[in-house]
Amino acid sequence: MTIPALAIHNLSKEFDGAIAVNDISFTIEPGEIFGLLGPNGAGKSTAINMIGGVSRIGSGSIEIFGADNQKDYRTTRRMVGVMHQEIVIDNFFTIDQALRLHAGYYGFRDDEAWRLQLIDRLGLKPHLHKVMIKLSGGMKRRFMIAKALIHKPRLLILDEPTAGVDVELRHTLWDFVREINQQGTTILLTTHYLEEAEQMCDRLAIMNHGKVIALESTKTLLQELGTRTIIVHLQEPITQAPENLCCQATDLDKTGTLLQLTLSASQPTGDLLQRLCEIGLSIADIETRSAGLEEIFLQMTKAGRVEP
Amino acid sequence: MNQQSDNTYHSWLPFYTLLKKEIRRFLRVASQTLVTPVITASLYLFIFGATLGERISVLEGFSYAQFVIPGLILMGIINNSFANVASSLFMSRYLGSIVDLLVTPVTPTQFIMAYTLAAMLRGLAVGLVVWLISCLFATLPWAHPFAAIALACLASFLFAQFGIIAAVYADNFDTLSMYTNFIILPLIYLGGVFYPISILPPLWAKLSHLNPLFYLIDGFRYAILGVGDLSFVVSFCTVTAMALGLFAWAAILIARSYRLRN
Numbered sequence: 001m002t003i004p005a006l007a008i009h010n011l012s013k014e015f016d017g018a019i020a021v022n023d024i025s026f027t028i029e030p031g032e033i034f035g036l037l038g039p040n041g042a043g044k045s046t047a048i049n050m051i052g053g054v055s056r057i058g059s060g061s062i063e064i065f066g067a068d069n070q071k072d073y074r075t076t077r078r079m080v081g082v083m084h085q086e087i088v089i090d091n092f093f094t095i096d097q098a099l100r101l102h103a104g105y106y107g108f109r110d111d112e113a114w115r116l117q118l119i120d121r122l123g124l125k126p127h128l129h130k131v132m133i134k135l136s137g138g139m140k141r142r143f144m145i146a147k148a149l150i151h152k153p154r155l156l157i158l159d160e161p162t163a164g165v166d167v168e169l170r171h172t173l174w175d176f177v178r179e180i181n182q183q184g185t186t187i188l189l190t191t192h193y194l195e196e197a198e199q200m201c202d203r204l205a206i207m208n209h210g211k212v213i214a215l216e217s218t219k220t221l222l223q224e225l226g227t228r229t230i231i232v233h234l235q236e237p238i239t240q241a242p243e244n245l246c247c248q249a250t251d252l253d254k255t256g257t258l259l260q261l262t263l264s265a266s267q268p269t270g271d272l273l274q275r276l277c278e279i280g281l282s283i284a285d286i287e288t289r290s291a292g293l294e295e296i297f298l299q300m301t302k303a304g305r306v307e308p
Numbered sequence: 309m310n311q312q313s314d315n316t317y318h319s320w321l322p323f324y325t326l327l328k329k330e331i332r333r334f335l336r337v338a339s340q341t342l343v344t345p346v347i348t349a350s351l352y353l354f355i356f357g358a359t360l361g362e363r364i365s366v367l368e369g370f371s372y373a374q375f376v377i378p379g380l381i382l383m384g385i386i387n388n389s390f391a392n393v394a395s396s397l398f399m400s401r402y403l404g405s406i407v408d409l410l411v412t413p414v415t416p417t418q419f420i421m422a423y424t425l426a427a428m429l430r431g432l433a434v435g436l437v438v439w440l441i442s443c444l445f446a447t448l449p450w451a452h453p454f455a456a457i458a459l460a461c462l463a464s465f466l467f468a469q470f471g472i473i474a475a476v477y478a479d480n481f482d483t484l485s486m487y488t489n490f491i492i493l494p495l496i497y498l499g500g501v502f503y504p505i506s507i508l509p510p511l512w513a514k515l516s517h518l519n520p521l522f523y524l525i526d527g528f529r530y531a532i533l534g535v536g537d538l539s540f541v542v543s544f545c546t547v548t549a550m551a552l553g554l555f556a557w558a559a560i561l562i563a564r565s566y567r568l569r570n
Contacts, residue, residue: 017568033495049570052411056569076412078317082411090405092333104325105412109319152315 002065005030005155005186006051006100012210013046013058020046022210030065030154033177033187033221035197035218038207039301042169044190045085047207048159050190051221052082064155073275078106085138085160085190089132095143096128103230104152107202118146121176138169145173149180156180158189164197169207174200198222198293208301218293221267225296229289230269235282243281257284323418328408330426334392341392341430342437349384349438349535353377356502357445365405366504370533371447377439378456378529379501382463384438386521388429389464390492393423395469398478406568416563420472420555428461435460450533455544459528462547466524467492476561476568495521500529507535520550 004027013021020041028034029216036044049055051062053073062069090098100110101119119125122142127135134144141161148156161283162170174196181187191197191306197204197218204221206214227248235258249262259281263272269288276283334341355361357373364372400406409419442448450456470487478484499521505513516522527543530536536543562568 054407054410054569056565074319074415077411077413080411084407085402088403088405088407090329090400090408092327092336097332101325101329102408103496104321104328105414107319107321107413108315109321111315187429277454 002030002163004028004063004079006034006188007031007063008047008051009061009063010058011047011050011057011062013043013050013055014073015046018095019140020211022052023060024205024207024210025060026205026212026215028155028186028188030186031181031184032202033181033189033200035201035204036188036190036207037138037194037197037297038190040259041212041258042207042301044207046188046210048082048157052080052157053077054082055085056262065203078108079154080157081148081155082157083148083159083161085163087137087144088097088145089135089140091131093135094129095124095135096148098132099146102147103150108151113151114152118149122146123172123174138165141165141169142172145176153185155186155188158187158191160190160192162191162193169235170196191213196299204293206297206300221296222290222291225300227290227295228263228267228269230261230272231264231287231289232261232281232283233285233287234259234277235284241278242281245275247272283300292294310543320537322412322414323422326414326418326422327425330392330396330422331429333396334426334430341388342434345384345388346437346441349380349434350441350464353438353442353445355392356443361445367533367535370535371446373442374533375504376502377442377446377448377530378532379496379525379534381527382443382460383496383501385431385435385460385464386492386496386524387431387488388468389427389467390462390471390474390488392427392430392474393468394478394484394487396426396482396503397423398519401475401568402480410470410565412568416559416565420562422510424465424468425525427471428464431464431467432460435464445550448532449534449538450532452531452540455532455540456528459524459531459544459547462551463524463528464546466522466554469534469551469558472485472558473554473561476558476566495519496525498522499525500537501525523547523550 006028009025011021011024012019024047028031033101036047037236038044042201045135050057051069054068057070065078067075069076093101099115103110119128122145126145132140145161161173177187177200189200201218203217205212234257238252239256241250241252241259245261247261247263251260263269356376358498361372361376366372381396474484474487498516499519500516503514505522508516523538523543523546526536526538528546530540530543
């Protein structure tokens with residue numbers, strides 16, 4: 001049996017009586033890219049801080065590659081790299097100095113080849129000997145990625161890595177994340193850009209009000225919870241939307257020639273088209289649109305707000 | 309990328325790296341951390357050594373400059389050991405860069421040792437330079453040199469612990485400066501740097517015995533000049549007890565990650 005890269009068991013955390021993380025459990029397999037999604041205040045960063053060691057665990061346990069992150073923290077922290085959401089830098093040092101120091105904090109000697117590779121891949125070379133305070137926001141983000149990877153962690157945690165960064169850096173970052181994932185590093189990421197999560201992640205957990213409200217592979221989540229919208233352009237206008245179409249929603253526009261039908265992801269389109277023909281509608285054209293993760297996310301977190 | 313098994317983990321390296329970082333930090337701003345305290349001490353030496361000192365005599369057989377220099381050396385050690393760890397640790401907390409350490413395998417022992425040793429080095433470096441400059445104003449007899457070195461190390465250790473404690477409890481820069489302005493400075497000035505306690509009226513002399521820095525300053529002066537208000541054993545034991553007490557306090561705070569981890 002493979003030891004999970006990360007196993008979280010009944011993890012909870014309170015701040016001054018307010019529950020930030022409420023009894024969450026999930027595992028991440030080695031080599032996965034796992035997305036932890038949720039609105040602001042859902043408890044994602046609190047969970048990540050407990051995994052990384054920034055926060056104490058309220059209750060429950062966390063195992064990283066089979067080692068308990070409380071009892072055996074010297075082992076687990078060596079295996080984890082964290083890129084924090086907030087920009088965390090030490091203004092006294094240059095990028096080069098800080099990267100060398102950071103490897104040492106983890107108990108590893110400076111690996112020059114790896115350090116230079118990170119510097120090169122993240123475009124830090126022209127700024128290598130600048131002190132942190134003189135770097136732009138984008139450069140600081142790039143440095144933080146390099147810092148999280150300098151000790152070659154087996155589990156990389158990226159907490160909102162693309163928040164407030166330009167398109168170029170976003171592409172650089174995701175390309176690099178894919179590359180290191182292919183080389184064997186397990187990735188846990190949170191992002192507000194759901195399109196990125198959809199494209200990057202093998203599996204997703206959606207958090208709301210401190211709880212995990214969905215935990216599926218990205219494909220399953222999109223298939224099971226996603227919807228499709230069929231837009232039917234009619235040759236002849238109709239006055240009323242047909243009934244008994246077995247759709248989740250039916251909408252007819254004012255002209256009477258545009259019929260918008262919403263289907264669940266698993267509902268076959270063929271059945272619907274057959275039904276439309278049986279009714280005798282004259283169809284001029286058909287468009288199909290699939291709902292993405294963003295709609296699923298909004299739908300789930302909105303439901304969570306009503307009934308937390 | 310997972311070549312971590314090829315990399316050898318060195319358990320002492322986190323401590324060594326943190327120590328190196330702390331030393332580099334104060335060397336990088338040496339004008340503030342080393343030069344300024346030396347200039348301040350030099351001004352005191354000039355005032356009390358070359359000007360006023362010639363008109364004051366407080367200890368028979370010694371010039372006022374000789375009397376005041378041990379206290380000034382100690383003042384440099386105390387202030388800089390405290391300031392080094394207090395400002396560095398508080399800034400890390402305040403700016404959030406402490407998380408860089410919290411996610412690493414640095415142990416509480418390594419954490420305290422690294423911050424303490426760096427603070428001691430800065431404090432002792434300032435003390436050494438103050439002594440070298442003081443040679444221009446007076447020659448010290450160095451009656452018990454090893455005892456003086458031991459007390460200097462103990463003083464820097466003690467105030468490094470106090471710096472850790474202050475940095476953990478401080479909420480902002482104002483609170484942090486209060487530790488210096490309202491605790492350390494009054495205790496130093498009233499602890500006998502500039503006058504022997506024996507010349508004070510009986511009530512004030514008795515109250516001075518409640519000042520922990522009196523034992524440190526008197527013991528250090530005894531080690532250098534060979535005369536003091538108290539026995540060296542009393543001074544040394546009191547200072548050692550204080551250092552151990554503050555060390556235990558700081559160790560508990562760091563081991564529990566008090567106000568470091570939420």
